[in-house]
Amino acid sequence: MSQSEIENFRQRLKNKGIDLKALHIVSFQCTQNSKAFRIKERWNQAMSHSESKFVKPLLLLDEIGLAEHSKHSPLKVLHHLLENPKILFIGLSNWPLDAAKMNRVIVHQIPNNLDADLKAIGEAIYKTKYTSLKQGDIDMLVDVFKELNKQISKQKLPLCKENWLGRRDFYALIRHYMHKPVPRESFQGIMRNLGGYRDPQFQKCLAEALEKVFRKSAKEISALMSDWGSLKCVEMNLQDKDCRHCMLVCEKPYSWQLLLDHNLLSCEDAVFLFESKFASDTATMTSYDHLHKVINCMQVGKKVVLYKLKSIHECLYDMLNQRYSTDSSKIALSQKNLNVSLLSPKKIWRIQLHHTLNNLANLFLICLSFVVFTKREKAFFGRFERQHISYIGSLSPSDFEKVDIFKKYLCNRYGLFRKKELPELFCGFNDDTIPSAILHILLQQGNRDNEDIKQDETEQLLELFYPLCHPAKIVGLTMCSPPRNVNYTDRSFGTFEQVLDTAKKNSKKEMLLILTCDLEYNSFQRKWNSKRIRDYMKVSHLEKDVTNFFESSMMDMLVLQYQHKTDDLTQFFQIKCILESAHSLYWNKSNNKKPAKKKLVVLIVHNVMGQKDPFPIIFSHIPRLSEFAFIFSLNIHVHIPKSFFFLCLCLNQMQRLIRRAFFYLEFPSSLIPSLELKVDLVPTEIQDLMVERLKLVLKKNIPINYFINKIKQEAEQTMKRQNESQPSFFQTYQIT
Structure with missing residues (x-):
């Protein structure tokens, strides 16, 4: 019984001469991180009203089952409290507790x-004066939901797919069509509300349910469903002021x-908050800062992006769970739960999007984490419109066919026998690389149908x-036997300086x-005045340096070096958003009267x-950090000519010589240098390239010949020692 119904019931009893105290409800929202205190x-707060003559205190623990799974065992405190x-x-x-x-x-x-529940809900909605829905339309929606549940049970889908639907989805479905075109249109x-999970098996169940209820052909149903892709549904959700918030489920x-x-x-127009990976950002104060930023953005109606902020989920859940507050300007702000789980037995990414219900401002919260979906979190899961998005899923069927075609074209273009060789040729190549590239080009073209394009x-x-x-990999393809019948002589690779000149x-x-x-060379850092991300202890220090760079009239280039070691991209996205926000703000301030000075930002991912x-190659259109380049060595200053690949025939022999040389340096007594090391076998171009790289390591005031002579002298002394007769064990270690 709702609180309003309780008041009505109390009033009816009062009319009959039975006067009951008013209920004073003290509520507590339980989470999986709740604590006993x-x-x-x-x-104790409820007990403070126990002696009142006017109210009867009531302690309400919502989602008490979640607290049972807390590692702090908070419900044990109830054992003695509930005795008397x-x-x-x-x-x-939502499930039984322990005995x-x-x-x-x-x-x-x-x-x-x-x-029975669906029928009762449909009848109650039909009786209300706030809808133009007919009884037949409501019955049709009830049948769609029931048939879809039946199809899911019949197909014996995994638990993650079964838990995709809940009662709240049906409530939202009916609510949507109360003031919008009927489902036939x-x-x-x-x-x-029902079709956000883009798994083919789930979509097949939905299509069969719609065919049976609406009595249309599979082709007609497919056409109507294809009009509402994931991103289109998200866009409409953001424009709809009277709906659930939207959660994006992402596999990558x-x-x-x-x-x-x-x-x-x-x-x-958004504030990005991340679970910071900087060394000194793990303190509790950082979580408080994030919470204050969320509250401030709620007050002004600004969008907030939360990325893997699990540390503040408990506070956010308590603060935002289905309650409304009013700020000083009397603007109603919706407050929703963020601690929502995922839908797969394996690790899947999830994003939640929220906005306010008023017409003046939008609250937009996004959360991404690694939580595995379980049944006990289904109640949270059902409070959102859920949409599964991916780069492949965002392409139309005709564009999707181009993915495999271009993948084959790349293999033929570079002489690859298998598609599995593409990640070797393009470090970071993945299943979404080509779809993101196609989407990048389509967005550049503005989706225009032009044959020339x-x-x-x-x-x-x-x-x-x-x-x-x-x-x-190009060198390896050139050396392979049999040859790949591809001409690689037209390839050339620019240096770091050449790439910079083009980017400027x-x-x-x-x-x-x-x-x-x-590697992250110290010599490179000194020459380009680059800064390493791992040297920053706090994200605020990085933000300060970026701000100073754009405000300074003396600096025109900022070079940052980031080491990618795991598949966790949290820190990269944090850096990316800082750079893009500052870059966009700087250029938006410029105008015709006072044009901004050109400034170049370079982020090097190692x-x-x-x-x-490896770091995934994904092409983005709108984000400004979108110019890609791969540089084999940051310290090469000599341009590698096209004729370099004519010299690859001798690389096998050169590699053997280099291995022997290093083996000799490691075990000098096991080889005879005069027989193993030879000269004039390395082409002149390769010698020049090796000398250039040696110069970067050696001091400038010491000539190269000095080290060559040193190596020769050491080799001669080693040979001389090998030829000399060695003393016996007793001569060397005689007892005196």
């Missing part, structure tokens, strides 16, 4: 009668960037991939992202050679 505080309680107590749970707690209270279990409400950590690509979100799509795709080729021309449009497998999860 918080429950005891609420109990002086206040009323109610605990709401130690249930034996202390009266258990009332509500039966799960889906058909539009499937918007169905796809937003970068899929949420689609919001930026499609202008659903931008760095200019379509004919040039392949060349545009090649231009995106050309700077990302790994030189070592477009510094207003975008920043430069350089991928490399090279991959670990041969790592399992």
Whole structure:
């Protein structure tokens, strides 16, 4: 019984001469991180009203089942409190608790009668004066929901798919069509509230349910469903002021960037908050700062992006769970739960989006975490419109066919026998690389149907991939036997300086992202005055340096080096958002009267050679950090000419010589240098390249010949020692 119904019931009793005290409810929202002292505080708060003559205190623990799974065991405090309680107590749970707690209270279990509940809800909505829905339309929606549940049970889908639907989805479905076109005309409400899971098996169940209820062909149903893709549903959710918030379920950590690509979100109108990976940002004060920023954004109606902020979920859940508050300007702000789980037995990413219900401002909260979906969190899960998004899923069927075609074209273009060789040629290549490239080109074209543009799509795709080729793989393809029948002599690889010169021309449009497998050299850091991300202890220090760079009239280039070691992209996205926000703010301030000075931002991402999860190559359209380049070595200053690849025939022999040389340096007594080391076998071009790299390591005032002579002298002395007769053991270690 709702609180309003309790008041009505009390009034009816009063009319009959039975006067009951008014209920004073002290509520507590339980979470999986609840602690015992918080429950005891609420109990004492309710007890403070126990002697009142006007009210009867009631302690209400909402979602008490979640607290049972807390590692702090907070419900044990109820054992002695419920022995002789002086206040009323109610605990709401979606599943039974353990016997130690249930034996202390009266258990009332509500039966799960889906058909009767749906019918009662439909009849209640039909009787209201706030809808134009007909009884037939309501019955049709009830049948769709029942048939979909039946299809899911019939197909025996995994638990994660079964838990996708709940009662709240049906409530939201009916609510959507109360003031919008009926389902015969539009499937918007169905796809937003029921069809967000884009798994083919789940979509098949939904299509069969719609075919049976609406009595239309499979082709007609498919056409109506295809009109409402995931991103379209998210866009309509953001425009709808009377609906649930939206949660985006992403299988990859970068899929949420689609919001930026499609202008659903931008760095200019949103505040980005991350679970910081900087060494000194793990303190409790950082969590408090995040909470204050969320509250401030709620007051002004600004969008907030929360990325893996699990540390503040408990506070956010208590603060935002289905309650409304009013700020000083009397603007109603919706406050919703953020601690929502996922939908798969494996680790899947999830994002939650929220906005306010008023027409003046939007609150937009996004949360991404690694929680595994369980049944006990289904109640949270059902409070959102859920949409599964991916780069592949954002493409139309015709564009999706281009993915495999271009993948084969890349293999033929570079002489690859298998598609599995593409990650070797492009370090960071993944299943979403080509879809993101196609989407990048489509967004640049503005989705215009122009035959000239379509004919040039392949060349545009090649231009995106050309700077990302790994030189070592190109050399390997040149050396392979039998030859790949591909001419590699037209390839050349620019140096860091050449890539910078090209990027400076477009510094207003975008920043430069350089991928490399090279190390973080101190010599490179000194020359370019670069800064390493791992040297920053707090994210505020990085923000300060970025701000100073854009405000300074003396600096025109900022070079940052980031080491990518795991598949966790949290810190990268944090850096990316800081740079993009500052870059956008700087150029937006410029005008015709006072044009801004050109400033170039370069972010170098260092991959670990041969790592399992290299930095993923994803092409973005709207984010400004979108200019990609791969540089094999940051310290090469000599341009590698095209003729370099004519010399690859001798690389096998050269590699053997180098291995022997290093083996000799490690075990000098096991080899005869005069027989193993030879000269004049390395081409002149390779010798020059090796000398250039040696100069970077050696001091400038010491000539190269000095070290060569040193090596020769050491080799001669070693040979001389080997030829001399060695003393016996007793001669060397005689006892004196």
